[in-house]
Amino acid sequence: MSRERIPQWRPGYRFQWEPAQDAFVLLYPEGMVRLNESAGMIGELIDGKRSIEAIVVALAAEFTDADADEIGADVDGFMQVAHEKHWLRFD
Amino acid sequence: MKSTGSDSTDPNRPGMPFWLLAELTYRCPLQCPYCSNPLDFAAQGQELTTGEWVRVLREARAMGAAQLGFSGGEPLVRQDLPELIGEARRLGFYTNLITSGIGLTEEKIALFRERGLDHIQISFQASDEDMNNLIAGSPKAFAQKLAMARMVKAHGYPMVLNFVTHRHNIDRIDRIIELCLSLEADYVELATCQFYGWAQLNRLGLLPTRAQLEHAERVTNAYRERLARENHPCQLIFVTPDYYEERPKPCMSGWGSIFLTVTPDGTALPCHGARQLPIEFPNVREHGLEHIWYRSPGFNHFRGDGWMPEPCRSCDEKGKDFGGCRCQAFMLTGDAAATDPVCAKSPRHDLILAARDEADTAAKRIDELTYRNAPNSRLIARVTPS
Numbered sequence: 399m400s401r402e403r404i405p406q407w408r409p410g411y412r413f414q415w416e417p418a419q420d421a422f423v424l425l426y427p428e429g430m431v432r433l434n435e436s437a438g439m440i441g442e443l444i445d446g447k448r449s450i451e452a453i454v455v456a457l458a459a460e461f462t463d464a465d466a467d468e469i470g471a472d473v474d475g476f477m478q479v480a481h482e483k484h485w486l487r488f489d
Numbered sequence: 490m491k492s493t494g495s496d497s498t499d500p501n502r503p504g505m506p507f508w509l510l511a512e513l514t515y516r517c518p519l520q521c522p523y524c525s526n527p528l529d530f531a532a533q534g535q536e537l538t539t540g541e542w543v544r545v546l547r548e549a550r551a552m553g554a555a556q557l558g559f560s561g562g563e564p565l566v567r568q569d570l571p572e573l574i575g576e577a578r579r580l581g582f583y584t585n586l587i588t589s590g591i592g593l594t595e596e597k598i599a600l601f602r603e604r605g606l607d608h609i610q611i612s613f614q615a616s617d618e619d620m621n622n623l624i625a626g627s628p629k630a631f632a633q634k635l636a637m638a639r640m641v642k643a644h645g646y647p648m649v650l651n652f653v654t655h656r657h658n659i660d661r662i663d664r665i666i667e668l669c670l671s672l673e674a675d676y677v678e679l680a681t682c683q684f685y686g687w688a689q690l691n692r693l694g695l696l697p698t699r700a701q702l703e704h705a706e707r708v709t710n711a712y713r714e715r716l717a718r719e720n721h722p723c724q725l726i727f728v729t730p731d732y733y734e735e736r737p738k739p740c741m742s743g744w745g746s747i748f749l750t751v752t753p754d755g756t757a758l759p760c761h762g763a764r765q766l767p768i769e770f771p772n773v774r775e776h777g778l779e780h781i782w783y784r785s786p787g788f789n790h791f792r793g794d795g796w797m798p799e800p801c802r803s804c805d806e807k808g809k810d811f812g813g814c815r816c817q818a819f820m821l822t823g824d825a826a827a828t829d830p831v832c833a834k835s836p837r838h839d840l841i842l843a844a845r846d847e848a849d850t851a852a853k854r855i856d857e858l859t860y861r862n863a864p865n866s867r868l869i870a871r872v873t874p875s
Contacts, residue, residue: 408647408722409645409646409647410607410608410646410647410675411647412583412607414581416553416555418505418552418553419505419553423555425555425556425583425607426583426608426647427585427607427608427610427647427648427649427675427676428556428558428585428608428610428649428676429556430507430555430556430583484722484724
């Protein structure tokens with residue numbers, strides 16, 4: 399998936415913080431996926447404006463101790479899964 | 490990433506009720522002979538008020554409920570539905586409206602959207618008009634459903650179309666799927682009739698044969714492959730009837746595990762079929778949900794595996810299927826704690842085998858089924874008090 403592309407949640411899919419689960423979740427018709435910490439941080443940056451590349455850059459700026467390549471791989475991995483599961487649409 | 494309900498750390502502490510099913514009313518304009526509502530629905534108590542429902546929603550949300558289904562009967566007959574949707578959305582629920590589409594209008598679809606409704610599921614009875622209306626017991630149902638499905642998509646909702654399949658419509662599953670694709674459904678539930686409530690009463694006229702079922706699965710799988718090849722977002726969900734399984738379904742992911750139903754009169758149940766069990770269930774008019782979920786005898790009755798008889802007790806699959814369905818065990822054997830007869834290890838599996846044999850020779854027409862309506866409900870309640 400090209401890093402130029404801009405992800406947006408699929409209509410009807412809602413990303414939100416669940417205090418009771420202490421986690422971000424993705425809610426959709428009659429279903430819920432609990433996201434792990436890294437997926438949650440990526441999800442927070444998906445706004446229909448940032449490109450995948452911009453999300454990688456933003457995370458790298460926040461976690462200066464982390465390896466930038468690793469962050470990039472995490473984000474690419476998430477986008478791939480989310481694409482396959484039709485959680486996201488890409489412009 | 491974990492799925493719902495998979496991460497309970499203390500095995501003795503019940504998980505959260507992630508799913509709240511709010512059965513707002515038993516009133517319904519349709520008469521489907523496989524309705525899962527209780528046979529004696531006409532004799533149930535007074536419906537909860539708007540204020541009582543709001544309290545239920547707040548308490549459930551505070552306990553971690555995230556998915557909310559407005560169901561029934563037909564939830565659209567409740568005049569306070571827009572208010573309840575608005576309150577639920579403010580609380581952070583993902584709100585699902587589970588409707589027949591009868592009584593829906595474009596104005597309501599737009600108003601619900603404004604109030605924050607997330608998703609609409611419309612149920613169909615068949616892929617063609619005559620069969621649909623015959624099963625629904627309503628001459629205008631099909632045209633209304635088609636119009637409303639198109640309207641739901643036009644207003645930007647995700648849409649689930651639900652087809653209950655049975656021996657009279659399952660052979661046309663290709664046409665059902667084609668119809669759903671043409672309506673741009675996001676999900677299609679091809680739910681083979683489950684035998685509870687009215688469906689159990691009419692089982693002889695509903696249970697498909699094994700050959701019918703296998704044909705339907707083959708057709709569905711071919712469509713799935715095609716959709717995957719096209720990277721098509723529509724998902725086909727095929728629910729097999731457990732009468733053709735050798736192991737029971739993990740009913741409700743386990744008793745009192747993630748699912749909480751509140752019926753129109755406020756009775757709280759671990760699943761929408763449980764009312765028929767010889768167990769006392771709490772009412773939200775008398776208790777808070779916290780007490781109901783964690784401490785009431787009704788919700789703790791079949792939690793864990795201490796209640797299990799053999800062959801479940803020593804079975805290495807008991808953590809997978811939780812002994813199957815308590816309602817089915819009760820309906821078929823008279824003992825709610827029995828092993829679900831669907832299991833080939835059950836000493837009463839012969840009941841399931843007999844039902845399969847029956848399906849091979851059944852000749853009951855649709856118009857010979859007992860339709861779900863108030864006169865039939867009152868009649869049945871008189872004949873078989875429950």
